[in-house]
Amino acid sequence: MKQTISILSILSLLLLGAFSIAADSVRAGQPAPDFELADQDGQVHSIEDYRGKWVALYFYPKDDTPGCTTEACEFRDNIFAFRSANCEVLGVSLDSEESHKAFAEKHGLPFPLLADSSGIAADAYGVKSERFGMTLAKRQTFLIDPEGNIAKHYEKVDPDTHSAEILNDLSNLQLE
Numbered sequence: 001m002k003q004t005i006s007i008l009s010i011l012s013l014l015l016l017g018a019f020s021i022a023a024d025s026v027r028a029g030q031p032a033p034d035f036e037l038a039d040q041d042g043q044v045h046s047i048e049d050y051r052g053k054w055v056a057l058y059f060y061p062k063d064d065t066p067g068c069t070t071e072a073c074e075f076r077d078n079i080f081a082f083r084s085a086n087c088e089v090l091g092v093s094l095d096s097e098e099s100h101k102a103f104a105e106k107h108g109l110p111f112p113l114l115a116d117s118s119g120i121a122a123d124a125y126g127v128k129s130e131r132f133g134m135t136l137a138k139r140q141t142f143l144i145d146p147e148g149n150i151a152k153h154y155e156k157v158d159p160d161t162h163s164a165e166i167l168n169d170l171s172n173l174q175l176e
Contacts, residue, residue, distance in 0.1 A: 033124035
């Protein structure tokens with residue numbers, strides 16, 4: 001019984017920690033936090049570089065894992081629809097530039113994967129997480145409007161359908 005109480009106590013603390021992180025995250029209507037991060041080719045990107053365009057800024061836990069690969073390939077498969085909608089896709093994880101390069105080449109990803117090795121961007125967007133003894137980015141996306149503001153924050157992401165979901169929302173937001 002004592003073990004059960006200890007495990008329940010630990011789970012409660014973990015859940016409370018997750019809620020406090022979510023409470024500090026960036027919300028729709030706020031300016032998108034800026035950053036300077038290198039992509040898989042060493043080119044440095046900033047949110048300011050994309051003024052005048054929509055940006056689908058998606059955070060993901062780890063290169064070349066099943067869910068992250070599915071999500072990245074869905075963005076890849078819809079890249080022409082994103083470009084037609086004046087929207088750039090940027091993937092971000094805490095993996096290195098070298099890891100991103102191998103991941104992008106293996107799956108033919110035609111968009112930048114930004115290396116947030118220090119976790120600065122993940123912190124700024126409230127998606128940095130400790131899981132299984134590792135620091136990772138949560139799988140969340142921020143749709144940023146051409147003025148640099150968060151238009152939509154996706155906290156729950158299904159890797160199989162997320163790209164299409166963003167395109168649908170982008171279409172509706174562009175009509176407003």
